Amino acid sequence: MWELIKAAGWPIWPLIAVSVVALALIIERAVTLRRAQVIPPGLTDKVIEEYRKKGLSQELVNLTAAQGPLGQVLASGLANIRSPRPVVKEAIEATGVVVAHGLERYLNALATIATAAPLMGLLGTIIGMIEIFGSQNAAGTDPARLASGISVALYNAAMGIIVAIPALMFYRYFRGKVDALLIEMEQQATRLVDVLHGDRAK
Secondary structure, three states, X not given: OHHHHHHHOOOHHHHHHHHHHHHHHHHHHHHHOOHHHHOOOOHHHHHHHHHHHHOOOHHHHHHHHOOHHHHHHHHHHHHOXXXXXXXXXXXXXXXXXXXXXXXXXXXXXXXXXXXXXXXXXXXXXXXXXXXXXXXXXXXXXXXXXXXXXXXXXXXXXXXXXXXXXXXXXXXXXXXXXXXXXXXXXXXXXXXXXXXXXXXXXX
């Protein structure tokens, strides 16, 4: 491996750096976006049950808000449940924007790496080609410099693609997962409001 890195020349180091960053972002998002962590199973039912037993209290709002992103959305609905339905919906949407921003954290960085990595590989290729042309002189061709230039060009082009493909795939995967989680949270919040407003209307 070290011989390969040496053959690829200095342009490979920025690519190695962004590959490490991409891996760290992928692991962080994979842990953070676990469904059970974002949308705890049965949370909406538990909140409805507690509301029916003890009514609205600040303690219930605070406990709900501590239950991850879905809890934050449900807590905003709970805190405004005595208000007209449009006010409750607006409060939930405002909290949803904040929650969505948190779920989308680092995704733009991952997309940037997916876009930039091939360009960084191309830069390495160009540097390798410059070295190839530099191997030509009046005395003929310098074989060692020619081989070095070819190595730099090919290894960097390959590395750029190797970094970009998984970064792009995971970006698309996480993007779709975030969208699905947000839709489910919206459905859960709507259900909470429907049930609690229905109880108040009785």
